Amino acid sequence: xxxxxxxxxxxxxxxxxxxxxxxxxxxxxxxxxxxxxxxxxxxxxxxxxxxxxxxxxxxxxxxxxxxxxxxxxxxxxxxxxxxxxxxxxxxxxxxxxxxxxxxxxxxxxxxxxxxxxxxxxxxxxxxxxxxxxxxxxxxxxxxxxxxxxxxxxxxxxxxxxxxxxxxxxxxxxxxxxxxxxxxxxxxxxxxxxxxxxxxxxxxxxxxxxxxxxxxxxxxxxxxxxxxxxxxxxxxxxxxxxxxxxxxxxxxxxxxxxxxxxxxxxxxxxxxxxxxxxxxxxxxxxxxxxxxxxxxxxxxxxxxxxxxxxxxxxxxxxxxxxxxxxxxxxxxxxxxxxxxxxxxxxxxxxxxxxxxxxxxxxxxxxxxxxxxxxxxxxxxxxxxxxxxxxxxxxxxxxxxxxxxxxxxxxxxxxxxxxxxxxxxxxxxxxxxxxxxxxxxxxxxxxxxxxxxxxxxxxxxxxxxxxxxxxxxxxxxxxxxxxxxxxxxxxxxxxxxxxxxxxxxxxxxxxxxxxxxxxxxxxxxxxxxxxxxxxxxxxxxxxxxxxxxxxxxxxxxxxxxxxxxxxxxxxxxxxxxxxxxxxxxxxxxxxxxxxxxxxxxxxxxxxxxx
Numbered sequence: 001x002x003x004x005x006x007x008x009x010x011x012x013x014x015x016x017x018x019x020x021x022x023x024x025x026x027x028x029x030x031x032x033x034x035x036x037x038x039x040x041x042x043x044x045x046x047x048x049x050x051x052x053x054x055x056x057x058x059x060x061x062x063x064x065x066x067x068x069x070x071x072x073x074x075x076x077x078x079x080x081x082x083x084x085x086x087x088x089x090x091x092x093x094x095x096x097x098x099x100x101x102x103x104x105x106x107x108x109x110x111x112x113x114x115x116x117x118x119x120x121x122x123x124x125x126x127x128x129x130x131x132x133x134x135x136x137x138x139x140x141x142x143x144x145x146x147x148x149x150x151x152x153x154x155x156x157x158x159x160x161x162x163x164x165x166x167x168x169x170x171x172x173x174x175x176x177x178x179x180x181x182x183x184x185x186x187x188x189x190x191x192x193x194x195x196x197x198x199x200x201x202x203x204x205x206x207x208x209x210x211x212x213x214x215x216x217x218x219x220x221x222x223x224x225x226x227x228x229x230x231x232x233x234x235x236x237x238x239x240x241x242x243x244x245x246x247x248x249x250x251x252x253x254x255x256x257x258x259x260x261x262x263x264x265x266x267x268x269x270x271x272x273x274x275x276x277x278x279x280x281x282x283x284x285x286x287x288x289x290x291x292x293x294x295x296x297x298x299x300x301x302x303x304x305x306x307x308x309x310x311x312x313x314x315x316x317x318x319x320x321x322x323x324x325x326x327x328x329x330x331x332x333x334x335x336x337x338x339x340x341x342x343x344x345x346x347x348x349x350x351x352x353x354x355x356x357x358x359x360x361x362x363x364x365x366x367x368x369x370x371x372x373x374x375x376x377x378x379x380x381x382x383x384x385x386x387x388x389x390x391x392x393x394x395x396x397x398x399x400x401x402x403x404x405x406x407x408x409x410x411x412x413x414x415x416x417x418x419x420x421x422x423x424x425x426x427x428x429x430x431x432x433x434x435x436x437x438x439x440x441x442x443x444x445x446x447x448x449x450x451x452x453x454x455x456x457x458x459x460x461x462x463x464x465x466x467x468x469x470x471x472x473x474x475x476x477x478x479x480x481x482x483x484x485x486x487x488x489x490x491x492x493x494x495x496x497x498x499x500x501x502x503x504x505x506x507x508x509x510x511x512x513x514x515x516x517x518x519x520x521x522x523x524x525x526x527x528x529x530x531x532x533x534x535x536x537x538x539x540x541x542x543x544x545x546x547x548x549x550x551x552x553x554x555x556x557x558x559x560x561x562x563x564x565x566x567x568x569x570x571x572x573x574x575x576x577x578x579x580x581x582x583x584x585x586x587x588x589x590x591x592x593x594x595x596x597x598x599x600x601x602x603x604x605x606x607x608x
Contacts (some may be wrong), residue, residue: 001385002043003291006284007034008263008334009048009088010296010304011096016077018082019357020372020388024343025297027206027458028376031088033293033338035512035532037566038089044286047266047559049094050076053237053257055136058177066281068236071556072097080559083359084535086369087515089229092270093535096262097553100272103545104265105258106241107317107326109230113242115323117196118189119229125188125233126154126166126181128174132231134172135166135181136255137502138384142169156302160219164300165227185409187239190227191257196310196319197225202335203309209453211383213298218305228307239549251596261411263294264328273540274562282329293454298339298489305337338454341381344389358388358605366602370514371590372395376461377513390607391598398592404588405510408474412499413477413524415585421498423526424493425579433498436473440466441574447509448572456513460471463509470502479516497577500525504577511570517589518570526581533568535561 010026012018018027034046051079052072061071076095083093095101112118123385126135137154139569145168149159152164167183174181193200201222207215211474230253238254241581247250267281275281284290310319316330317323325331345358363372365592375393378400416424429437443466451457479495482488507521515532522531542555601607 001043003289004043004045004287004434005034005037005286006263006267006290006292007037007044007046008294009046009090010264010294010300011048011259013056013080014050014052014072015056016075016096017078017332017359017361019359020363020376021328021343021345021357022297023086023360023372023382024376025340026085026160027086028380029340029454030293031086031378032456032512033295033451033454034089035515035570036448038568039508039511039570041571044091044565045270045281046089046091046197047093047263047270048090049092049096049262050079050095051255051259052076052095052260053252053263055133055139055234055236056407058133058234059235069097069553075355077559078361080537080561082157082364084537084561085364086360087534088539088561089515089533089535089563089565090321090561091563092273093264094269095558096258096267097604098265098542098558099545099547099553099555100543101258101262101271102238102547102552104268105238105253106310106548108261108264109253109257110241112311112314112327115191115314115317115319117192117319117323119192119227120187121190121227121229122185122187123165123229124167124183125186125256125339126172127184127233128176130177131178131207135176136232137166139175139344139566140166140169140181142166142172142176145170146424149411158299161217162224162496163221186233188229188231190330191314191320192227192311192319193306193310194224194227195321196313197222198320198437199313199318199363200306200310204305207336210336210390211454213341213383214301214305214337217298217301218337220604221302221306221535225306228256228387228490230436235551237551238436239551249550252551255310256303256307260303260311262329263308264499270541270562285331286329288332288334292332293333294337296337296339298341298486301337301339304334304339306542309333322435336454341383341385343376343388344379344385362602367397367593368407368516370517371401373513374401374460378459379462382457388598389598390601390605394593394595394598395450397590398595400464402473402592403588404464405506407467408471408499408506409503409524410586411474411522411590412470412581414498414505415588416496417585418502419492419496420583422583423577423579423581425493426496427490428495429494429498432473432477433494433606436469436498436502439469440502443509444573447549451512460510460513462504463513465511466502466506470499470506471592474499475503486601494581497579500575505574506571508572510576519591521567524584524586525577526583527569530568533563533565534571535563538562
């Protein structure tokens with residue numbers, strides 16, 4: 001029976017184009033996982049969208065002289081195009097400024113409130129003296145009162161991992177303009193995390209197969225758990241659906257409350273647009289047999305390993321206060337939170353404001369998608385921070401993609417084309433032939449097991465090990481040295497058939513990582529049709545759902561990413577190559593880069 005697998009991908013923020021540090025955390029790892037799960041026959045639903053609420057949108061809109069809606073529309077389009085170019089196979093990539101999303105978020109809030117897990121509390125909110133706007137916790141920095149780290153944020157210290165409130169910081173300052181915030185009293189609704197802590201702890205105790213850095217961080221959060229504000233003093237966001245609140249323009253739901261609910265709202269939108277029926281989303285959300293995997297960078301662990309599970313438990317009524325589920329039913333908790341560390345550049349976290357940034361769109365235009373996907377998979381920040389350098393990118397592209405994988409494909413198909421014009425029939429296999437074929441066949445299990453556990457670096461290492469073995473096989477057997485006798489031609493045919501079979505195997509092993517070039521190899525071996533499906537951009541019209549309160553979005557058109565992945569031919573297994581299938585002279589799979597690029601970088605991202 002096929003397993004329902006939800007691939008929930010962190011929502012990129014729509015206040016600017018995304019850089020390669022972003023997609024190394026949420027984008028490429030999630031797509032590798034989803035593509036593999038589809039290839040083994042599981043029912044995959046991969047969802048996300050642009051996160052479009054909160055103060056940072058307003059700050060950037062002011063800087064560009066446009067409205068928040070205009071800014072979100074602009075960068076939603078840029079991000080959709082970049083993620084499509086990267087080949088991220090979303091079933092639905094949508095946005096948080098839809099009426100569907102507003103309605104789902106408000107239903108979640110009403111039910112959590114009814115179950116008693118939202119409590120009103122008067123707190124001190126940080127306000128910008130120059131603008132009068134509330135500053136989000138993450139836009140305030142200062143000295144951690146617990147460990148003394150000077151770069152602590154208003155919601156959390158990345159050094160010691162403790163949750164904080166902005167007013168707790170020593171010497172707080174705004175990240176926007178450096179001014180000292182003013183603190184004023186304000187009433188808000190807080191998620192009662194202490195009433196959910198026992199259930200959260202019991203659940204985390206069953207998550208022994210998570211990445212150790214993620215599990216340890218999540219468990220440490222329970223050591224000092226306290227209620228967390230889920231509303232904000234802001235005029236840009238989703239209205240609070242309660243009497244006395246819904247028509248207030250200055251009170252909205254916290255962007256991080258609504259953003260994580262986007263996983264559910266996107267699944268519901270997908271079912272309404274493309275599912276067999278409007279309730280098909282339940283196959284992944286209320287089905288105990290389903291599995292849910294969340295992909296993000298490490299700065300989002302708090303929200304995915306604590307806040308979102310707490311919201312799900314509160315909605316379903318599984319905390320100390322009990323309660324009953326709302327119309328969505330008993331929602332399933334994450335199977336795994338798959339968090340990556342940071343991709344840095346010259347030792348610093350990617351930062352637009354500091355100029356240490358390489359935008360996805362610029363990268364794709366010059367180098368294409370698979371070179372970036374390969375670097376992230378083979379050398380990315382899976383379990384520790386990794387420094388991106390142009391020298392390392394050039395080295396891996398030239399020596400691993402071009403010299404190893406590309407060369408194997410080119411010389412195998414070129415020799416078969418030149419000597420036989422088609423895939424030749426093999427004769428009796430020698431021990432060396434059997435050894436390579438057995439090696440290649442076994443890689444499906446070893447690589448597949450690593451992919452199931454989200455060990456992407458080790459998985460692509462296994463695939464490249466097969467490529468190296470095949471290159472060595474060709475060098476050792478030297479089919480180009482064989483003569484024109486019948487025995488020599490038969491042996492040459494056997495060697496090339498064996499090599500081509502392993503090229504086809506390696507193409508399959510590479511497909512989750514390198515879908516674009518794997519499609520090229522499929523075609524070069526005479527394949528017809530779509531091997532690895534790619535996402536497509538479609539324009540859709542928002543639903544006219546009822547939404548409470550002021551500031552709800554109008555029904556309008558917007559772009560989404562989706563795709564027909566069920567029609568692709570890719571499967572996770574050896575497929576015997578077809579003897580006699582015509583072959584054409586191949587074109588290079590990867591172009592070698594100028595070694596000088598490693599010393600200078602491209603014009604749009606120079607070194608130094």
